[in-house]
Amino acid sequence: MRKELPKVNSDWGRFFMFQRETLRWELLKTAIELGLFDLTTEAVTSDEVADGLCLHRENTEHMMNALVALGCLSKEDGKYVNNGQAESFLTSEGETSLGESLLYMEKWMLPVMNGGMKDLVKNGPKERKNIADPAIWEQGARITVNHSRCGRAQFIADRVSELPEFQSFGSMLDLGAGPGIIAVAVTSVHDSMKSVVLDQSPVAKVAEEIVREYGMEDRMTVRSGDYMKDDIGSGYDLIMANFTLNFYRDDLSSVMTKVRDALNPGGVFVVMSDGISFDGTGPADSVLSWLPTTLQGEDMSIRTGQISSAMLEVGFGSTEVRVLPDEGGMQGHGPVEMTVGRKKA
C-alpha cells in the first residue's frame, strides 16, 4: 500500500529562524567582546584583524564574512569596514556605543539559557535575588545610559512635549529616574521648566554626573531617596515614572496617592510601562523580555490598563492610555504603554 506525503501548507520555516536568532546574537557578541569593530573603523583585511587580535586567521575571515552577511560590515576588494550603524553603535567608545548595554542585557537572560529554562520549568525558581537592590541599578544606570541616549530619551521627550499643557509646566519630578538622561531630554525641550530627578542613593550619583555632563545644573536637581518611603516633595506640574513602577505593581495605590498629593491641581502624571495582556500571552516581545525574570519567581510585568485603573482608584480626574510602537530608540522590549493621568483642577 502506497503512503501519501503529508499536505503541508503552513510556514514552519520560522521555527528554524528562532534557532538562527541565537546564532546571530552569538556572532555579534563575539565581535563586540573581541573589540573587532574598533579595528574596522578603517578598511582592513581579515588577516590584519586576526594578527592584531591574536586570532585564528581562517576563522576570523569566516566570522567577518558572516558579519557582512548580517549587515554589520561592508566588504570591498577583500577589505572590511564598519557600515554606518556599526560605526555609531558597535565601537567601544563614544556616547552612542551600545556594546556594553547589549552585554549587560544578556546577563539578565543567562539564567534561562543553555538548559536553565528547562531546569526552571521542571523545578521552579531557586533563591530569589533582591531585584530592587540599589547596587544592581547603579551598575544598570551607568551601563544603559548610552542605550537611553540613542533615541529612547529623545523619543520619550517628544511624546511628553506633545501634551497640550506641556509649555505651561513650571516644575517636574522624575521618579526612579535612573541616570536621569530622560529627565535631561524632557527638561531640554522645555523653555524654562525646572526638574527634580529622584532615585536611590548610588543611582542618584550617576544622575548627578549626567546632569553636569549636559550642563543642566541651573534647571535640574538630583535627590536621592526611596520614593515609596521618603518625602518626594510637592508643587509639581508634571511627574514622570518611566519603567520603575514594576517593582510596586502589587502596591500601586500607595505610590499613586503619593504622586497625586505631590502634584499641583490640574497636574499630570505620565507613566511609561509595559502593558502585557491579562492572560500573559502578548505582545510577544514584552512577554519574552520579562520571561527570564518571571521564570525566576519575580513576575513584575504590568498588565495593560493597570496603571490607568490605579490612577482612577486614587481619584485622578481622567486618564489616557496610548500604546507606543517599539520604535524610535525604544527598541527591544516590545510596545510601551504611555498612561497620562490628570489630577482634578
Ligand SMILES: C[S@@+](CC[C@H](N)C(=O)[O-])C[C@H]1O[C@@H](n2cnc3c(N)ncnc32)[C@H](O)[C@@H]1O
Ligand atoms: C528600570 S530602571 C528605569 C530608569 C529610568 N526611569 C529609565 O527609564 O531609564 C528602574 C529605576 O527605578 C529605581 N527605583 C526602584 N525603586 C525605587 C524606589 N523605591 N525609590 C527610588 N528609585 C527606585 C531604580 O533604582 C532604577 O534606577
